[in-house]
Amino acid sequence: MKAAPFEYSRPADIDEACAMLAADENARLIAGGQTLVPMMAMRLARPTRLVDINRIAGLSYIRQDGDAIAIGATTRQCDLERSATIARDIPLMAKAIPWIGHAATRARGTIGGSLVNADPAAEQALIAVTLDAVLNYREDKKTIEIAAGEFFVGAMVTSLPSTACLTGLKIPVWHGDRIGTGFHEVNARRSDFAFVSSAVQVQLDADGTCKRIAIGAGAATDFPMRLTSAEQQLVGSKLDAAKVKDVVTEALADIEALDDLHATAAYRKRVAVSMACRAVADARASALGEKLHAH
Amino acid sequence: MRINLDINGEIRELDVEPRTSLLDCLRDHVGLTGAHTGCEHGVCGACTVLFDGVAVRSCLMFAPQAEGSKITTIEGVTPGPGEMSVIQDAFCETHGMQCGYCTPAMVLVAHALLIDNPNPSRDDIVDAISGNICRCTGYAQIIDAIALAAERLRGANRPVELTK
Amino acid sequence: MSAISKFRFVSTDRRVREDRRFVAGKGKFVADIQLPNTKHVALVTCPHAAARIVSIDKSAALKMPGVHYILDGAELAAATLPLMTGLDTPNVPRRPLAHEIARYSGEWVVAVVADSRAQAEDAAEEVVIDYEPLPFVLDAEQALESNDILVHEAHGSNVLLDKTFTWGEVDKDFAASPRKLKLRVKWGRSSTVPIETFGVTASWDPWRDMLDVHASIQMPRFNDQIGIALKIPVTSVRVHHDVDVGGSYGVKRGIKHTVLCGYLSRRLGFPVKLLEDRLENMRGGDAHGPERLFDVEVAFDDNGIVRSMKMRALENVGAYAGRSPFQLGKPVGAIVGPYKIQSVQYRAVAVVTNKTTQDAVRGFGQAPTNVAIERTMDEVANVLGLDRLEIRRRNMIRHDEFPYTIPSGTTYDSGDFHAVIDKVVAHTSYEGLKVERDALRTQGMLAGIGLAACLEPSGGNATFEALLNPKVQTSTFMDSCRVNIDGVGSITATMHTTSSGQGHETLVGTAIGEVLQIDPELIRVVRPDSLNSLPSGTPVGSRMAIMLGGAAFHAATKLKTKLMTIAAHDLGIPVERAVYDQGNVYDKNKPEHRRTWLDLVQIAWRSYHRLPADMEPGLAASHIMQVPTGGTLPDADGRVQMYPCTSFEFHLILVKIDPDLGRPEILKYRIGHDCGVVINPKIVRGMTMGGIAHGIGAALYEEFAYNDDGQLIAQTFMDYLLPSSHEVPDVQIIHHETPSPHTVFGQKGSGESGYLGSPAAVANAINDALKPLGISTNRLPIKVSTLGDMIAAAQENKSKGH
Incomplete structure (x- = not known):
């Protein structure tokens, strides 16, 4: 169970990552890799180039953005799990996160990776759909928004264009009592x-x-x-x-x-x-x- | 490709194929064989290492991805040749193992747990090791070991530093 | 029994010496052994349930980087002999690589050798094999009943074994019994699935005619089988026993892997390593375990006394005949469990199908058999409206009836089953559990109490071989130890097999320390390679505490006797007056008149003139131990003394099932355990806990499931579900000790403990929970979805007023 050979790149920013995807139709992004790597080990996935976005600055954040909480695509599940902001403003997500895999996979797995992987059983996709999250992705140097309800189109299939990179999502916060x-x-x-x-x-x-x-x-x-x-x-x-x-x-x-x-x-x-x-x-x-x- | 990895506090310059998993890199290129190959698809946990102080699966990461982070293996938490840490000693005291194959990973998970939570409940321990499959013990004596280690670390005359 | 009345080291809570290396990651597992210039193997496997191999095109693969060789089944078959099988089935040959026909999906067809495993996998993808798919059979009953599809054409049927034994007056007992009950129980295909897959490095030295083998094995006669298959002298096979094995519980056999790598190393001239990856392991690593269908019928009276039993056990062994059919034989030694059933008819049937070949699994067929027996006991109680614990007590062999001979000819050595049960219910009230269960039911939950009582036959003999294959005349299954006290008085002992977590080095040290009254930590225990080894039956059949512990005891006793003889001679007293005290020997009448350990070492090693006449110098002794109660073959009716000792376990559990979800949750788990004198409490506790966890897996989670196309669909750890710490409850062990009269310390085996009864306990608890709905399930594993669907259907029926 060794992955097939591939080239490895670590783009400096998201647009460079998108350009790498555009240049090679078999290139794939890797973030946490908790699903992609086993698929590669079994050679069920065999990208020719792996575009590692883990260290791109500014893709990992949890912050307030108007009436929503904005979360960066490479924010790790363990960071969501520990976030006071999430616990306070998106308590539904706080409840769901411990159900994702194990602590060791949450330590690497990212919210963006889970969303684009679109496993039918994924907790984060469920939360995004339930709370009317808006996803944003970068393609061709433009940032595009899409509602979570329109993002998922099939089992393991999303409407994300193949040369796009998910950059984050916004989850509206419900205000008020009770x-x-x-x-x-x-x-x-x-x-x-x-x-x-x-x-x-x-x-x-x-x-x-x-x-x-x-x-x-x-x-x-x-x-x-x-x-x-x-x-x-x-x-x-x-x-x-x-x-x-x-x-x-x-x-x-x-x-x-x-x-x-x-x-x-x-x-x-x-x-x-x-x-x-x-x-x-x-x-x-x-x-x-x-x-x-x-x- | 050439990469530099910070492994147990030492910078290693390595030449690996990008497809080399961090696990294979540690075992085959660095000669640290305490991380074990169990399933290579991220379920059994035998390959656990600490990545910036947090327990992760080294089979679920390619070696080049580990650049810039601190990797700690079982060899890195062992105080010295023939010398055991409090946690390792506790595993011996309760016989928290049989075949020893999942053991280094369990010790590392215990290490990561006790840094964050010096006074774990049984449920905390159960949850912490739930991502690591042990086929021999039924987990009871592993749970005992971690509880014992926690107790000993709390009772030490001076705080024992668990380093990330 | 032991001459030692009070133990110094045995039964004390001592550390396990092996543990130190493991906590530091310094075990020496086969993957850690790197011989220079080693090349790696990857396998090309058959994608069909059955297929004729029409052609193999290696040309593209051979051009891939790093590739050295590509081996197919034809070449290997021409150069080697088929692997040893247990039964007399010459037309069901088993080989490392499929030859002409592949008989299960995942069977190895081609081996690729390359510089690295990754390169070998790259090239394996480029091997082009043209297959002609063939009809296949997956179901054991279909394979048994019809010859339309034959897995092995030349064998003429799919039946490897079909033998019926009748012990006692079965027909008479059935006729005389007012009540009868039939039950069908299915044990789904599961196994032990160690976290380390199988691995081997084989290295041929043509200048010494020596094949060095490092492998993660637990296999009797391993070196013999390799030498024979490779057609080289067994003296040219050197198996290294100082390899730590990362779990086995029966399955780490690895003959085909080693023959393959041995052949390649001889052919290519460098060391060849095959470390199964998890897919190879699950699909074709010969790592599957029993898949068994039981039809049980019992005859009993209104008081629930079971007089007679008929059992048919139908085993789906997969595509080839390994040792697995013998797993139908071993349970004969405890075929009535702990009960006084007077007569038994037992039909053992093994069929081949187009599934992965099975190999030996912990318990060697006993755990499934115990499910069949224990489910039946529950149902007997249920039809009579009697309490399930009471009915077990009524049928159980009483303490004063030991030694007790069961109808199939095995004499149980000792036990006190009623006392164990009493202790368990004194610890956790049975009536209290019922109250708890009923309270859960009142809250709308399904809840059930699970009981299981069973034996762990231990001391592993191989008599089942002769029972099922009359050509086999084996009536011994030895283990050995050699002890040497060197010229400065230090002690080294040997053991002659690998271990996979059982703590054998600790065992040997403890046994010798006990005899010689010397701190076991001071005793070095080593594992010579196979060419320097005395016989070992290896750690199968829950035997090492009895057999290796016994061999160590006897070897040490020989040395103790020699030390006393030397001392008496040197002191000028009759040996009867010599008293041995922690290595020193003194005159009973004049205690100050003594020789110290070092005096005696000096005499034995260097002062020949002070030795008794004709005594060999030095202080070395070895002992090759025969299995206690062994030494006889089965009689004409198949009555057989199987294993020497019987450990006992009694499980008492409480399970809750949320009826909407069908998800069982074990709320309480108690086990009463009696394995005689415990040599190391930490080890025995661990074995029992691990066995229970494994049994919970078999009962609820684990199955090598196939689809209708004959594809294994549970081939990863995402689909073959091993219990994690979340799934294993907090188990309380209630300990009891009934010494065995046959062993040196009174010990019995515990290597299979917990596992032999927990699947039955879980199945019984779930069925007790289902009882109010009027449904039951006898098919393991009992999966959440299946259970949920059953419950929903029953509730729907109920609401319709059925």
Whole structure:
């Protein structure tokens, strides 16, 4: 399991990286490499040139940017995990990060790498879709924005042009009181890829009525999806369990769930409902300041 | 290609193919064989080294990528020939191993954990080693070893410096 | 039993001497051994489940940088003999590289030798092989029942072994029993999967006619098999035993790897190294383990007393016959578990299929068999509405019934099963667990208690070979130790095999230290190479504490006797009056009248004139140990004394399953463990803990799964799931000690402990949890998705009012 030969480059800036991609259609970017390197070791990926963007200045950051938190593409998962900004402003992401791989892979893995890899089970993609993140990438010396919901187009497939480089993303911060989050996922071993996952963020009125809600379902389908119809039906409700279950079930009724060695499509489809219901319940409880039971 | 790596505090000038993993580089080019090859796809953790003080998989990085960072291997945390660190001694005291193949990685993970968290709970230890597969022990005596090392380090007359 | 009444070193909590080198990363594993000018091998494997090799075009590959040679199966087959197999199946030849036909996806077809492994992999991609895909069979029952597709045409069927044994009055007992029950249990294909793959370096020296082999092996008669296959004298094969093996638990056999590299080194004139990568290891490293289907039928009465059992075990051994069919034989020595079942009919069937060839795995077939027995005991209790622990107690052999001979002819040496169980439930109340389980159920969870009681036959003999292959007349399986006290009084002992984490150097030191009353740390333990070695059966069959510990004890005892004889002679007293005390010897009647250790060393080494007449000078002794209770072949009915000792374990666990997810979680794990006198408590604890973790893997996570095209789809660690620290619960061991009458310290084996019962305990707990839904599962591993789908279907049925 040795990678096929390749040339190695370490561009000084992002435009140089893009130029290297443009010059060689088999060139690939490497950031954390936690997915790409094993693919290369198995020779399932065989770039002729590896463009290492790890040390490009200014690609790793977590900062406030207007009403959003901006995160640089090469920001490592462990930095997100430890970030007080993320914990305060994007608590849903803070909940999801520990579910990504292991500490040792989070130490290298980057958020940008995970997004462009677009694994159906990836937690960061789910968070990006759930929270309406806007991704930005650089191509041809221009910076282009794309909504997370339009970025993912298939299992391991994104709409990112092949000569572009993802530079970062912005996640809008929800402001106000009584905001709660819930994240659930199920897998065989605690650190495996999720069979099914769900991320939910909710804001309640003073009387506990749902003012705003975002429900994301991950790993069940080719790429993370928002349960928009359920969200619409739940705004204005008290998020009682029966209603949540009904609308979530309806929203997931027609999905084409993935089927593989680890979980059947029937399992994914069914448990996606449970995960979403639990995530909504957790989000509601945390918005109300109730203590959650551990999962 | 020619690269310079900072390994255990020493700058090594090396000539490697870009495709050489950091693991293979350490083993085959530097002669440090304490990092072990287990799966070469980033799951088993036997190849763990400290990268700027943090435990990472050396099979998931190409050697040129390691330029500019401090790499610490098991050889680098061993105090001297025949001399064991508190953590290594604790592994011996509890017999936190059998075949010894995953052991250097476990010791390094323990090292990284105890720098950040001198008083880990059992769950903290379980979580810290969860990325390192041991097929022999069922982990119990490894967990015991790390708890014992933490206790001893806390109880030392003078703080024992764990260096990144 | 031991003449030593109070131990100085045995059973004390001593460190394991091997550990020091490992914590510093200074183990010497095969990958760490770099001989000058070594070249590396990569393999080209067959992508089809079965295919005829039509042509191999090496021309492009040979032009690749760094390439030295490309070897195919035809060349190798012409130059070497097929590998040794266990059964008498000459038409199922097994070779390192496929010859003419490849019989499983991942089978090695071509070996590429290059300067580096990476270059060898580059060139391997350029080897062009034209295959003609052939029909294939994956399922054992299909392979057994139909000859439409033959894995080995010349063999005439897919059946390697089909033998039925009847021990006792099975028909009569069945007729006399008011109740019967049938059960089918499937053990999915899993294995031990060490973190170190198999590796070997073979280096031929044509000027000395010597093949030096460094390999990560755990294999009896390794050097013999290499020499024979390569058609060179076994004295030209030097296997180095001072190689640390990075885990084995049975599978590190490596004959085909070593024959391949040995041939290449002889052909090419430089050292050749093959370190399997994980894909080679998982697909074709002969690292798979049992895949077994059990059909069990028991006859019992209304009190739950099981009188008779019929068992058919159908083993899917994969494409070739290695040693794996013997894994149907070893369980014969504990075929009734800890129970007094009077008669047994056992049909052992092994078939070949187009899957990866199996090899030996920890327990050698015992763990799957125990699942079948223990699932059955649970079901007997369930149909009678009796408590599952109570039914086990009723059926178990009582302490006063030992030694106890089971229907298949093996006599269990000793045990106190009821006492172990009592201790466990005194530690953790069984009734309390039920309350806890029921409380979980009230909260909407599925919850179950898992029980498993089983034996660990230990002291590894090889009698199963003769049982299943009458041409084999083997009735011994030795281990040996040589002890030398040198001219300045230091002690060196030898052992004659590799180790893979069992702490054998510590074992040998402890046994000799105990006999000679000398600090074990002062005793050097070394491993001579195979040409300097005495016989060793290697660390298989949970045998080394008994066999290597025994050999060390006896060799040291010979020296102790010699020291006493020399002293008595020099003191002018009869030897009966000589008292041995920590290396010194004195006159019982006049304790000040003594000879010190150094006096005795001086006499033995240099003062021949003071030795008794005709005594050999020096202080060296060796002992080749026969397996206790060994020495006989199976009788005509297949009754056989399998292993000498039986360790016992009793598992008691509590499992919770979230019904929406089907994900089992082990909340409590208790094990009562009795392996006789424990030589090193740290080692025994570790073995047991590791065995339980491995068993949890087999029960819940691990399977070499194939798709319908015959492709192995669990070939990486992303798909073949090994338990991590998250998946292994905090296990409490409750220790008990029933010494064996057959061993030097009263010790029994523990190398397979935990693993032999934990899969059964987990399966039983899950089934107990499923009971309120009226469903059960007897197919391991019990995977989350499958369990979740089963539960959902049952709930749906229930809500429909079925």
